[in-house]
Amino acid sequence: MADQVIINGAIYPLETPVIPATDLSFLRGCGAFETWRSYQGQPHALGLHLQRLWQAAALFTVQPLADEATIRQWLREAQARSGYAEVKVNAVCSPGDHSEGVFGAIHPRLVIIVRELHEPPASWYQDGVSVITHRGQRELPEHKTVNYLGGLAALQQAQQAGAHEALYQDTEGCIREGVTSNVHVLHGSRVLSPQRGCLNGITRRGLKPLAQELGLSWHDQDLHMDDLLSADEVWLSSAIREIVPVVSVDGQAIKHGKPGPWAERLRSLYRQRCESEALAEARACT
Numbered sequence: 001m002a003d004q005v006i007i008n009g010a011i012y013p014l015e016t017p018v019i020p021a022t023d024l025s026f027l028r029g030c031g032a033f034e035t036w037r038s039y040q041g042q043p044h045a046l047g048l049h050l051q052r053l054w055q056a057a058a059l060f061t062v063q064p065l066a067d068e069a070t071i072r073q074w075l076r077e078a079q080a081r082s083g084y085a086e087v088k089v090n091a092v093c094s095p096g097d098h099s100e101g102v103f104g105a106i107h108p109r110l111v112i113i114v115r116e117l118h119e120p121p122a123s124w125y126q127d128g129v130s131v132i133t134h135r136g137q138r139e140l141p142e143h144k145t146v147n148y149l150g151g152l153a154a155l156q157q158a159q160q161a162g163a164h165e166a167l168y169q170d171t172e173g174c175i176r177e178g179v180t181s182n183v184h185v186l187h188g189s190r191v192l193s194p195q196r197g198c199l200n201g202i203t204r205r206g207l208k209p210l211a212q213e214l215g216l217s218w219h220d221q222d223l224h225m226d227d228l229l230s231a232d233e234v235w236l237s238s239a240i241r242e243i244v245p246v247v248s249v250d251g252q253a254i255k256h257g258k259p260g261p262w263a264e265r266l267r268s269l270y271r272q273r274c275e276s277e278a279l280a281e282a283r284a285c286t
């Protein structure tokens with residue numbers, strides 16, 4: 001069993017030093033990235049993650065470096081070498097090595113790290129998590145770029161407060177997203193979820209039709225602190241955590257300070273769908 005890294009299609013054990021120190025993602029923090037996981041050994045929503053990766057890479061004029069089928073094949077090979085049944089994958093696209101000027105780049109690079117997936121602790125789902133709010137926003141909130149410096153500071157603050165996540169609150173007072181998650185609230189049977197000033201989360205996109213299937217209505221709209229504090233439930237969503245119930249914000253309890261029933265209903269349906277999509281994909285590949 002061993003973590004692997006794929007660099008422009010070549011696969012190495014993760015500890016192999018294969019990226020030059022002149023890479024611009026290291027020198028200047030230029031890069032796009034994605035995180036996804038496998039279900040039933042199949043990369044989940046690979047097409048959507050690659051689409052978002054290439055949209056962000058276009059910011060530094062990098063065109064797609066490989067098509068989905070090729071990347072799927074690399075992943076299959078890397079996962080087979082890793083020996084892991086389920087994996088967590090981080091992909092980074094960088095403009096490549098520094099050449100001339102400040103940002104001159106040659107040979108763009110797609111680095112894909114394949115590691116064992118560790119399921120998040122059951123207590124996050126059973127007991128819920130606490131979050132804090134943090135004044136600030138990511139520089140390019142619609143894109144997943146490698147600059148998480150502000151997020152790091154926010155998470156350090158969260159950690160000091162014993163919280164799991166920090167929610168960005170912008171200068172208009174809107175709660176936009178978590179450092180590494182989207183945020184949603186439930187009022188009665190209405191789900192309110194920010195669509196502006198945040199990442200168009202792939203888990204969020206998957207949740208919307210499932211919530212509607214379960215009889216909830218979905219509203220893409222800005223959130224303020226009051227919307228959270230008066231909610232029946234607050235949820236975080238991200239590819240690895242799926243849907244996590246939030247039970248307090250800045251030390252103030254949501255509802256009775258315990259997870260409501262919808263977070264688990266949605267998560268369980270979401271997971272079922274991911275598993276069955278993966279099985280269908282596996283059948284299509286054989």
Ligand SMILES: Cc1ncc(COP(=O)(O)O)c(C=O)c1O
Nearest residue numbers: 180181182199201202203238239
């Ligand atoms: C800033 C930010 N917002 C939202 C998300 C959730 O996105 P997804 O559901 O695609 O994982 C992430 C995931 O890492 C993120 O970093």
